[in-house]
Amino acid sequence: MADLHPLKRQLGDRLITDREVMAAYAHDTSRVSPEGTPLALVRAERTEDVAAALSWAHTHGVPVSVRGAGTGLTGGANAYNGGLIVSLADMTDIIEIDRENRTATVQAGVITAELDAHARTVGLFFPPDPASARTCTVGGNIATNAGGLRCVAHGVTNDSIAALVVVLADGRVMRTGSRTRKNVVGYDLTSLFVGSEGTLGVVTEATVRLKPVPPGTPRTFRASFDTLEDAGRAVTAIVNGAAQPEVLELMDALSVEIIESFHPSGLTVPAGAMLVGQTVGLDAAAKAEAITATCRATGATDTEISESDSLLEARRLSNPALNARGLKISCDVGVPVAALADVFHGIAEISARHDKRVSTVAHAGDGNLHSTVESPDTPEGIAEADAVIDDITKLAISLGGTISGEHGIGSVKRHELPWQLDEAALDVQRAIKAALDPRGILTPGRAI
Amino acid sequence: MADLHPLKRQLGDRLITDREVMAAYAHDTSRVSPEGTPLALVRAERTEDVAAALSWAHTHGVPVSVRGAGTGLTGGANAYNGGLIVSLADMTDIIEIDRENRTATVQAGVITAELDAHARTVGLFFPPDPASARTCTVGGNIATNAGGLRCVAHGVTNDSIAALVVVLADGRVMRTGSRTRKNVVGYDLTSLFVGSEGTLGVVTEATVRLKPVPPGTPRTFRASFDTLEDAGRAVTAIVNGAAQPEVLELMDALSVEIIESFHPSGLTVPAGAMLVGQTVGLDAAAKAEAITATCRATGATDTEISESDSLLEARRLSNPALNARGLKISCDVGVPVAALADVFHGIAEISARHDKRVSTVAHAGDGNLHSTVESPDTPEGIAEADAVIDDITKLAISLGGTISGEHGIGSVKRHELPWQLDEAALDVQRAIKAALDPRGILTPGRAI
Incomplete structure (x- = not known):
């Protein structure tokens, strides 16, 4: 087993090995279980803590899972057996709000709604608005390129990200992007890391774009x-x-x-x-x-x-309401907006064919659907529900759609990747992963 | 010398070795000269032609330059000695306009203003609007993530790109993106290839987002x-x-x-x-x-x-007017918009210190400046002008800015990269390049 002492000397109390504490950090909000018992938890407070953690993990070949608030729906933040959990939930500083240039610079663990509330004190707002905005973190939004309710008007998280601080797999710290509106200086690493689900590096800080409150x-x-x-x-x-x-x-x-x-x-x-x-x-x-x-x-x-x-408040309760029934959202398909009537028609057919009740909420303006299947929480029940979701996903792709609009792939949707991506695209993704994380320690086996 | 016969059999008349014809395809609009005499020119008409060209170049280790209309300002499309020129100027099909989903699918050689005019026939428009819109191509805009006059309202080219067809360095064809508004399925390869200046692959087709004409x-x-x-x-x-x-x-x-x-x-x-x-x-x-x-x-x-x-028409004449005086734009810095007064003040100081007249036009709303130095077209005169531009560039960076807002790096700005990017970011870019183009045939020695 890898020797934790050097890391303990660097991180002190911020390195935790208590099993009960770790258990609360070992899983996200999906129905997928962690892959075993983690070795240790790092509750990072600054970029240097994350750098120390990854440098240690890189040296010892220890798999790393990364989490903000754990509101993910795809198993992307679940712990690995013998792995390190890096939590960014304590990195909650709003470092700067630049009113004239309409940007904010924040640590990754800031709660999305808190950033928005802070921006509003100077007449600005943060456009990304996941239904979980009051509990999820900006870093988590970046990891999955999260969407939400205001996407129809303002686009997804990446459309609001100007610059990042990223800890690379070997612990080196990199800055991407610029707070200027335009920037063509080498490859667009900001967009590459947004939505990469912790597999290429760990985002510890972001400069985000704000807009004026109408x-x-x-x-x-x-x-x-x-x-x-x-x-x-x-x-x-x-x-x-x-x-x-x-x-x-x-x-x-x-x-x-x-x-x-x-x-x-x-x-x-x-x-x-x-x-x-x-x-x-x-x-x-x-x-x-x-x-x-x-x-x-x-x-x-x-x-x-x-x-x-109040009507929008009701809509935001959809996920908690499903969870209260023991149901978990696992479908996040998107279709071109002109195909919405067709996809709804098809979902009704699929529901009837499988003899399962399916409920659907949608960010309708951007064609992004979350369907949930009523099915018992048993291995058989889950398999039956998965079969329905697979059919809905294939339907969406046949209509020119996507397997994930805003939740990402995690471990839940990995089998669906070849349904949407061609072999060359899968190869290119694997080549980028191998180039940036040659030892494969960052969120291995997920997202791509 | 690499044997062209197999490629000739595949491409027929679309492979050209006539020196006079090739000369017209050997350089862009910058003041940088081509790096020698090219071996051959491919006038591609379809994705398969580009795939054949790159597959051949990959096999023989021949450097490839890629061009649309040759309106670039950084030497990015200049030919290599003994290299292959791939021209996309004949790929001018507008394949589809999808009114309800507000997208257009086009070949890379379509002239930007022609795409816009086509979209307007159904009440839509193409937001990217470089000053050279009437002569530049959509593929060229994608290669440099071009900006233009409407960026202050609509963002840069990447904000309007939904999906791409890309030929990889070894000739394989890959599709990226989705025409849905949201899509988190593996890494954002679309944004990676937009602005990559032909160094990672050749974009042959794009699905772009249109907006309703106000x-x-x-x-x-x-x-x-x-x-x-x-x-x-x-x-x-x-x-x-x-x-x-x-x-x-x-x-x-x-x-x-x-x-x-x-x-x-x-x-x-x-x-x-x-x-x-x-x-x-x-x-x-x-x-x-x-x-x-x-x-x-x-x-x-x-x-x-x-x-x-007429006022905007006058503004669009800036580059031709400079060219008529023998002057070439080589400065494309950006600053956060609140720093505009400071950057103008600094440019006046730099101009006085170097005793050179500097003219500046700016996409002011997004803080993107093009300064041109009046200086003789001699090696000494160019060196003196370059010294002024270097000082302006360092000033922009000191104000939180960027070395390139919309023209890209090409060969002209490559020495400036370490002024803006840290060593880790430079390393990551080189690692991505090596992963996707291991033989280094695509636009080698430029952009990164």
Whole structure:
């Protein structure tokens, strides 16, 4: 077994080997179990701690798992048997907010919603907005190139990242990017590390781009539909319309039922699906009117506009509500937005063929769907649910889609990679991994 | 010498060895000369032609230069002695415009402005807009992650690229990306190849993202200032204001003089600098009013709003006007936008210290500057100009900036790389290059 003493001398209390403490850091929010019992946990407080940890692991060939808040849904942060856990959850400094250049520089463990709240004190906001924003970390968002509710208007996490501090596999520290708006200086290493799920290096610090908070009062809108296909067609029409939403989410009937029974807020379960969204700016009310009119023209049976956030709050409860039923999201497919009606139609067919109830929530405006299969939490039940998700994933790919919109691959979706990527692309990914982590210590066997 | 016959059998007339024909394909628009006499030119018409060319070059260890329209400014497309030139200028098919998903799929040799014009026939446009849009190609824009006039509103080329077809160094064909809005499936190879200047593979086809043409009549605005610093402060104020421009360009007095003497259009040379820009949307007039009011509040002596494009047309003539004087742009620095006044102040000091006249145009809204030094076209004159550009570049870096905003590194800026990148980042770039092009045939000795 590798000798921990040199690392202990460098890290002191920040190196932990207590089994009970480690257990809380050994898994993410997926239904995949850790791969065994970890050797030690590093609760890093600064970049140098991570550098010391990786340098030690590199020397000893010890596998490393990396985690922020552990809200991941793909097993990407799960511990390895005999491995080192590097936690960034204590790296919570907001180092700088640069108002005039609209950037913030933060440590990787800052909670996403806290960065956003800090930015708002100077009239700015942080666009990425995963449903778990109140518990997940900026570093975790970067590791999976996370999405969320505001992507339809502002893109994914990578669109908001200007520069990174990264600890490489051998412990060296590298800076990428620039806080300028444009930068073509060698390869775009920032984008390479964003979404690399801890397999190429550990991001310890990020300079992110902020945007000005739009003036006026946001409006939340709802439209209920008798069928999912109608709701899908409405989304395509909205996205191609003149009035653009800041948020455009979909919940099917079963999802609304699950959320409402977890935390009742007076939502009426629709016959087919419900779109909820938000508009911002001085013309927020006019845009909400235009969007709900589009919904009625494409078949909405009932629409509503309000100044309250409660509909979006309900949408954010989807994952906790599923977890309370013992269900875990494992589907994160994306399709081109014009294919939404087709993918919903196909999901209904798949659900019927497998005789399983499937609930779907979607970041509808960007064509990103999370379907969950009601199935017992037994090996057989999980295998049956996986078969449904595999069919939905193949359907999405047949429609020009993707196997993961925002959660990443982790260990859960690794078998799906060849469904989307050609052999040359898989080879190139393996070649990059081998070049940057030749001993294969960083999150081995996941993501690629 | 490598035997061309097998390649000739595959490519027929598309393989050319005529010296006069090759000479026209041997250099870009920079002042750097080709590195010798090329062996042959491939005028590719399809991805398979490029695959055949690279497979042959890989087998024989022949260096390859790649070019679209040859409008590059850094020597990146210049031919190698005994090398193969791969021209994509004949790959001009617009394969598909997908209106509902707002994407276009094109071959790499499509002229940027022609793609934009095609998109406009269905109410969409292609956001990237280099000053050379009427002559440069989409593939060239991808190779350098080109910028242009609309970046302040829409970002750089990479922000508009969804998916690529790439020929790898050994001739294998790879697809990257997805036409979905979100996609986290292994490493972001699309962003890795965008801006890689032909050193990792050859992009033969791209699926790009389009945006809806804003309604209403655009307004062009102008504001003249007595000093460059005042104009810089105005830009910082505009970018942080409520009314956002689609275009925000700066020309200093000498630039206006050079453009006006090349193609007189009645521009009044300002004492210090002129901002020109454009607003779009139904509120274009109100936004132009707000922006010119901000300019007057920060020291503009004279402002103007019009529905004519002529001011922007004048700005686009900057590079041809410089070329007509025997001058070549080689400076492409970027700074955070709040540092514009400081960088202009510093450029004046550098100009005085070197006793050289420096003209500067800038994509001011994103802090990207092109300074040109008046200096004789002799080895001594060029060395003197280079010394000025080096000082301006170091100044930009000291202000948190970048050595290249949109032109790339090519061979012209390679000595500047260690000024911006740390040793670890340089190592990582070299490791990626070695992993993907182990024989070093693709644009060797440039970009990284």
